[in-house]
Amino acid sequence: MQKFDSIVIGAGPAGSTSAYVLAKSGFNVLLVERGKVAGSKNVFGGRIYISPLKEIYPDIEKAPVQRWVKKERISLVADGCLTLEFQHEKTTSFTAYLSKMAEWMAGKAEEAGATIVTEITVDNLLVEDGKVKGIVAGGDKVYSDVVVDAEGINRLLLERAGFIEKPKPENVALGIKEVIKLSKKDVEDRFGLDETSGMAWLMMGDVTKGIPGGGFLYTNQDSVSLGIVINLGGAIKMIKEYAYEIVERMRESPYLKDYLKGGSLVEYSAHLVPQASYKLIPRLYGDGFVVVGDAAGMLLDLGYTIRGVDLAAYSGYLAAKAIEKAHSSGGMTAENLSVYEKMLKESFVYKQIEKFRGTERIFSDPRIFTEFPDAVTGIVKRMFHIEYESEKLLDNVKKVKGGFFRFILDALKVVRSL
Ligand SMILES: Cc1cc2nc3c(=O)[nH]c(=O)nc-3n(C[C@H](O)[C@H](O)[C@H](O)COP(=O)(O)OP(=O)(O)OC[C@H]3O[C@@H](n4cnc5c(N)ncnc54)[C@H](O)[C@@H]3O)c2cc1C
Incomplete structure (x- = not known):
């Protein structure tokens, strides 16, 4: 029988961070990822806020940063485009490819001693006598004292275990993203940037044909990430075309097309986003398990910015710290793991979500x-x-x-x- 101190499901920002912190504290950790490599299944728009991550990863600046966001634009698009531009020298965020960032974080977990297995999909949480005792993957049972569920927003494992119901469409959004390759010079000349600075550009209005949500554009070194995040409930009621056509139209819009001229489409992806995160928070702990990241509803969508990566990673960090405490208190019972919810509620992560509850x-x-x-x-x-x-x-x-x-x-x- 295989047994680990802890099994982490999903090598996204939340899971890899949990695995990293646990492995660093001497836990025997198994990190299971269904993608070919860590990062291959992760999708986001393009900007990461650095402060919370720096607390966990003091060498975060060595991560695969694309550009430091020093220019912000917000546009209202209708019959004309009204743009507000803000520039700041002391930036708090950078652009990145999430695939590379997640790979970097998983690498840190591996360096710290975690075992990573990829191309393995966890089929179920292993529940025996009402307690989570490990995972089931490909018919095999793997046991652990505690399971960290960092499976992201799809939450199939939590649903199959009967811990949650399917989310209502109005509480989640659909994100679609394209990466358009340009030359480095084009990115810098067209957006007025220097070698390291970058831009985050959010758009609202006609870009989504009135479907609640917005469009985004983030500059990378030699590409831009372009896409939309639309409320699924709104889309179901209002959409009259394929969702990808909305992004195509945005790319061709008179306000964007010159910026993207000559670019080639090199990547295309789609993913769900927790939107009414407060309503999506599940039971965060129980006998033998904790839930972190998007799976726990730890995302803030304010329309003008989305914060998922730093909140997911920080919740993963707190879960690992709570597991350490539960270990010192005698084991992974629900009572001992309840410290995770307490720590989360005292942290900026939960407070942010609470502060902006109702934004949806x-x-x-x-x-x-x-x-x-x-x-x-x-x-x-x-x-x-x-x-x-x-x-x-x-x-x-x-x-x-x-x-x-x-x-x-x-x-x-x-x-x-x-
Ligand atoms: C279009 C879009 C734009 C966004 N823009 C931003 C942004 O600009 N900035 C920002 O901070 N956030 C943004 N986000 C949100 C951000 O991507 C997420 O909040 C963040 O990735 C959550 O991290 P996570 O680790 O919880 O989940 P995920 O990143 O989803 O990782 C979950 C991992 O679990 C794996 N997994 C799932 N099920 C299983 C299973 N059964 N077995 C094994 N492995 C499994 C998946 O393959 C995946 O690797 C955006 C999201 C989208 C979709």
């Missing part, structure tokens, strides 16, 4: 993604698009269903939820 309500109102950008770009268009007569700036707002009052309420709704 804006994703349930398509008007905010149609009439609002339309009204705002309409005001600006009236300022600059003059043929003979100038028009009253607010005339456009009167066309919004519900008029000016409704427009102000919508604006307040967006601002208050953030």
Whole structure:
């Protein structure tokens, strides 16, 4: 019978970080990943916030960073494109390929002594006498004192074990991403960047044809990551085409196409994103198991930014620390592992999710993604698009269903939820 101190399911940011911290503390760890190599199944947009990761990985700057984000853009797209640009010298985030970052993190776990097996899909949590005692993969049972479930948002194992139900479509989003290869010079010239600086560009409105969500573009060394994140509930109700066509149209839009001219599509991926994360938090621990990362709902989608990687990794780190404590308290009982929930609730991760709970309500109102950008770009268009007569700036707002009052309420709704 094979037995480990701990088995970690999934070599994403959450799982690899747990495995790394546990292995460093002397635990005998097995990290199981279904992809060909760690990182091969992971999908994200492109930006990682560094501070929480630096606490776990003091040498994070040696990780495969693409560019340091020093330029931020947010655009409202309707009949015209209104862009707000912000530049900062002291950046707190960098762009990366998640495949490379996850590979780097798994490498750290391996260096620390974890055993990594790839191309193995865990079929089930091994539950005996109401306790999680290991995993079942390809008909084999592998035992461990504790299992860290870091399987990501699909959560099939938690569902099969009867710990959760399928998420409601309105609580998750669909992300689709393309990587467009350009030359390094083109990336720097077109986006006004130097050798190491990068840009994060978020778009809202017509880019998703009014489906609640938005578009993103992140610059890498010699490519850009481009895509959309759309609320699944909204998409089911409103979509009239294939989802990939939305990204294609975004790539061809007059506001982006010159930036991408001559580029070639080198990567395409799609993935779910926890959106109403507060509503997705499962039972976080039990006899012999803890749940971390996206599987635990540890993601913050504020529309203008998505924070998943740092929160996932930090929850994985806290889970490992909680397992160490449970070990010193006598074993991996639910009672001893409850310290994980306590530590998580005291951490910035949970506090952030709690602070912004309710933000997802804006994703349930398509008007905010149609009439609002339309009204705002309409005001600006009236300022600059003059043929003979100038028009009253607010005339456009009167066309919004519900008029000016409704427009102000919508604006307040967006601002208050953030
Ligand atoms: C389109 C998109 C854009 C995003 N943009 C950003 C962004 O810009 N910044 C940011 O910080 N976050 C972003 N995110 C969120 C971020 O990607 C996730 O929050 C983060 O990857 C979660 O890490 P994780 O380790 O919990 O899960 P994952 O990264 O999903 O890793 C789970 C791992 O488990 C493995 N696995 C699953 N089931 C099994 C099984 N049964 N057996 C074995 N292995 C299994 C998978 O192969 C995978 O490697 C984005 C997500 C998407 C989809």
